[in-house]
Amino acid sequence: MDRSWLKAWIPALLACSLLVGGYEWLLRSRGYALTVQDDMDLWSMQYDRLKLSPDAIALLGASRIAFGVDPALLSRELGGRPIAMLAVNGRYPLAALRALAEDEHFAGLVIVGIDARGMQRKHWDMQQEYFDHYRRRWTLARRIHRSLLTFVQERLVLARSSFSLVNVVERWISGVGMPLNEHVVVHADRIGLVDYRHPDLAWTRAKRVADLEAYYRDNHPVPADAWLSDLATVSGWIERIDKRGGRVVFFREPASGESLLLDEANFPRSLYWDAYARISPAVLIDFRDIPELTTFVLPDTSHIDGTDVPRFTIAFADLLKRRGLAPSSAIRR
Amino acid sequence: MTFDSLTFVVFLALTFVAYWATPSWTARKVLVLACSYVFYAAWNPFFVLLIVATTGFDWFAARWMNRTKVQVRRKAIMAASIAINLSALGFFKYAQFFADNAVDLLRVFSVDFKPLSLGILLPVGISFYTFESLSYVIDVYRKRIAVSKSLLDYSLYVTFFPHLVAGPILRYGDFSPQCLEPKSWRSAPVGRGLTLLVFGLALKVCLADLVFAPVADRVFALGAEPGFAESWLGGAAFSLQVLCDFGGYSLCAIGTALMFGFRFPMNFESPFGSVGIAELWTRWHMSLASWMRDYVLAPLGGYRKGRARGHLNVLITFVLVGLWHGAAWTFVLWGALHGVFLIGERLVRQYVWDFTKVRNAPARAMLAVATFGLFAFAAVLFRASSIGQAWAILTAMLSPWTRSALVPFEVTMVAIVAGAAMVGAQIRYGHLRGWDWLETWSVTPRAASIAVALLAVVLSPGLNPAFIYFQF
Numbered sequence: 068m069d070r071s072w073l074k075a076w077i078p079a080l081l082a083c084s085l086l087v088g089g090y091e092w093l094l095r096s097r098g099y100a101l102t103v104q105d106d107m108d109l110w111s112m113q114y115d116r117l118k119l120s121p122d123a124i125a126l127l128g129a130s131r132i133a134f135g136v137d138p139a140l141l142s143r144e145l146g147g148r149p150i151a152m153l154a155v156n157g158r159y160p161l162a163a164l165r166a167l168a169e170d171e172h173f174a175g176l177v178i179v180g181i182d183a184r185g186m187q188r189k190h191w192d193m194q195q196e197y198f199d200h201y202r203r204r205w206t207l208a209r210r211i212h213r214s215l216l217t218f219v220q221e222r223l224v225l226a227r228s229s230f231s232l233v234n235v236v237e238r239w240i241s242g243v244g245m246p247l248n249e250h251v252v253v254h255a256d257r258i259g260l261v262d263y264r265h266p267d268l269a270w271t272r273a274k275r276v277a278d279l280e281a282y283y284r285d286n287h288p289v290p291a292d293a294w295l296s297d298l299a300t301v302s303g304w305i306e307r308i309d310k311r312g313g314r315v316v317f318f319r320e321p322a323s324g325e326s327l328l329l330d331e332a333n334f335p336r337s338l339y340w341d342a343y344a345r346i347s348p349a350v351l352i353d354f355r356d357i358p359e360l361t362t363f364v365l366p367d368t369s370h371i372d373g374t375d376v377p378r379f380t381i382a383f384a385d386l387l388k389r390r391g392l393a394p395s396s397a398i399r400r
Numbered sequence: 401m402t403f404d405s406l407t408f409v410v411f412l413a414l415t416f417v418a419y420w421a422t423p424s425w426t427a428r429k430v431l432v433l434a435c436s437y438v439f440y441a442a443w444n445p446f447f448v449l450l451i452v453a454t455t456g457f458d459w460f461a462a463r464w465m466n467r468t469k470v471q472v473r474r475k476a477i478m479a480a481s482i483a484i485n486l487s488a489l490g491f492f493k494y495a496q497f498f499a500d501n502a503v504d505l506l507r508v509f510s511v512d513f514k515p516l517s518l519g520i521l522l523p524v525g526i527s528f529y530t531f532e533s534l535s536y537v538i539d540v541y542r543k544r545i546a547v548s549k550s551l552l553d554y555s556l557y558v559t560f561f562p563h564l565v566a567g568p569i570l571r572y573g574d575f576s577p578q579c580l581e582p583k584s585w586r587s588a589p590v591g592r593g594l595t596l597l598v599f600g601l602a603l604k605v606c607l608a609d610l611v612f613a614p615v616a617d618r619v620f621a622l623g624a625e626p627g628f629a630e631s632w633l634g635g636a637a638f639s640l641q642v643l644c645d646f647g648g649y650s651l652c653a654i655g656t657a658l659m660f661g662f663r664f665p666m667n668f669e670s671p672f673g674s675v676g677i678a679e680l681w682t683r684w685h686m687s688l689a690s691w692m693r694d695y696v697l698a699p700l701g702g703y704r705k706g707r708a709r710g711h712l713n714v715l716i717t718f719v720l721v722g723l724w725h726g727a728a729w730t731f732v733l734w735g736a737l738h739g740v741f742l743i744g745e746r747l748v749r750q751y752v753w754d755f756t757k758v759r760n761a762p763a764r765a766m767l768a769v770a771t772f773g774l775f776a777f778a779a780v781l782f783r784a785s786s787i788g789q790a791w792a793i794l795t796a797m798l799s800p801w802t803r804s805a806l807v808p809f810e811v812t813m814v815a816i817v818a819g820a821a822m823v824g825a826q827i828r829y830g831h832l833r834g835w836d837w838l839e840t841w842s843v844t845p846r847a848a849s850i851a852v853a854l855l856a857v858v859l860s861p862g863l864n865p866a867f868i869y870f871q872f
Contacts, residue, residue: 069589071591072590076591078843079850079854080854083851086851208443209405209407230859233814236810237810
């Protein structure tokens with residue numbers, strides 16, 4: 068190798084290391100925490116876990132499952148069955164249920180964190196692109212890349228796309244300062260732990276409620292009979308999983324305050340959730356029927372604090388065991 | 401496995417160390433060939449069989465052709481090889497396109513036919529390695545190159561991983577001599593190669609993905625209705641995105657090959673410093689442009705058979721350039737529009753004003769900007785998802801009274817500053833060809849440029865979108 072290039076590369080690497088180190092220090096000093104950045108590849112790694120055992124557990128849902136149930140702890144509580152965290156923040160999960168119904172190899176337990184709003188037909192396809200990504204683009208090369216990227220993101224704050232130099236410059240031009248601190252720490256198994264002790268809590272809560280109000284203002288609920296009629300298709304998916312020896316549980320996760328009031332005003336439980344529970348081949352569980360699940364504080368009216376995740380996970384595992392929904396692999400064998 | 405993935409970092413490091421640690425030259429070539437198949441299998445292992453089969457067939461066909469003295473038989477062997485290569489390309493890349501158009505055509509005659517979904521997966525890089533195979537067989541037929549005596553060398557020519565999936569499109573005559581001379585660690589331009597690799601990555605992950613793509617994506621989003629200024633901004637941003645994406649990829653390929661002691665031809669040389677579309681095509685995707693010149697335009701007769709026939713030949717060649725890029729009418733129209741630009745430019749230069757002879761620097765700069773504008777105008781057809789969308793944006797580009805606000809101010813500003821700097825630099829330094837000038841720099845500017853490129857790569861953690869030209 069030409070020495071002149073070696074002489075150029077050594078100071079370049081030193082200068083780069085110093086600047087990168089300084090940037091990392093700056094970000095940490097501003098309170099940004101290490102977190103894995105969730106994406107479709109990380110999701111696909113979780114989907115691969117379903118192949119570890121035919122009786123694996125699939126956790127479907129949106130943010131309430133993703134930020135509420137610790138898959139590693141749940142697995143331990145349920146005798147070591149492999150668990151795939153397939154919930155996607157901000158997207159309702161029925162496309163995932165449909166894909167699992169079509170996956171002839173899957174015969175495990177599906178836990179679907181959902182509410183009546185998310186069961187409307189117009190929300191069915193929200194997670195479809197994750198399955199399309201898995202089927203069309205997921206390769207061994209991507210798996211290696213994602214594993215290495217996770218390793219880096221677990222060690223460097225700056226490895227998140229929001230801290231890219233271009234994004235920081237654009238934010239500086241628009242005068243909004245550094246990227247928003249989301250106070251969510253995501254782990255390699257996709258559990259997200261929310262820290263609600265931050266000073267922006269009042270703003271976060273008000274924004275969540277305002278967003279939900281705006282949603283219901285712009286999206287009138289489907290009438291209960293049409294809603295139920297649409298769910299006949301969903302029942303077909305559930306029956307396909309049942310026929311292979313699997314089970315499906317629909318779980319209405321905890322909500323409180325204005326969020327719960329708004330949901331109830333638009334989708335009264337008796338007309339929607341309970342009506343489907345009477346005809347559905349799935350088991351439907353509403354948190355309001357489980358006393359130990361109603362004791363959790365929901366700082367933003369919709370999600371539990373990260374410090375409550377272990378307690379919530381254990382309570383949820385106990386519930387599954389009590390209902391006979393998740394016998395451990397050893398017992399099943 | 402893309403160049404901007406961490407998987408490639410590991411792959412390259414392992415292959416590089418194993419390559420230079422292997423003493424025998426033949427063993428090194430076998431090693432690189434095996435690694436190249438692993439590299440290709442990372443997308444779809446099944447398609448390795450396809451590339452092995454076509455490589456073997458073309459190698460044997462060329463040898464058979466070389467042994468045969470009867471001209472008719474030689475021609476038949478060449479035709480068979482071309483037919484098989486083009487059939488594979490046609491099946492994988494164009495079958496769905498032709499099926500869709502056949503269904504549409506039948507509908508015109510009131511024959512209602514259910515649209516066919518063939519579900520064919522496109523092998524990555526098939527357009528590139530098919531053209532390399534074709535050029536080899538045709539050159540052997542024309543006796544421009546000696547037939548390959550080594551299946552190993554020929555397989556390496558087709559499969560060598562830096563150029564396998566997105567070029568540059570190599571010629572066997574340039575590559576084969578490099579397979580004969582054993583490479584030495586001491587004389588290999590490893591440092592320069594590594595530098596070009598990092599420069600290419602910086603172009604891709606920082607400029608293409610984070611600066612220009614966000615503008616183009618917003619302007620070309622389905623349902624967006626860009627006005628005059630944003631349509632031009634979108635066309636310009638997409639042109640620069642492709643340059644940084646594909647030009648960046650090509651630079652990575654050239655740099656990676658240098659690290660193994662192989663030299664690839666340049667694929668982009670300051671294209672936006674060009675005065676006129678004809679010059680631009682001598683600097684833009686140069687390996688494809690020269691391939692089309694040698695294997696399509698020249699056999700058609702070029703301008704040797706008269707002016708009108710020459711214009712038609714240019715148009716046919718550029719329609720095929722468009723079709724090579726993708727199985728969609730938007731690509732065909734993009735190619736055709738470039739053909740029209742070239743014919744129009746030739747007529748203007750012949751009958752009105754030969755603007756290429758202008759020597760005044762500011763005037764040349766203005767002409768280069770105008771050339772860039774024409775390229776950006778046509779780029780709308782390349783990027784649009786349908787002819788309808790392309791038409792709407794092209795119409796907006798000609799309607800100065802239309803307004804829109806799709807792209808945030810700060811995103812626009814960053815793209816404009818970066819774009820102006822890139823186009824300005826290409827106009828100012830466009831006369832510098834290749835990368836040899838880099839060797840004339842002293843250690844300090846070299847170190848500074850490497851540090852900037854490294855920082856751009858490290859501080860551009862994005863969402864890792866695929867290289868644009870991988871779809872071709």
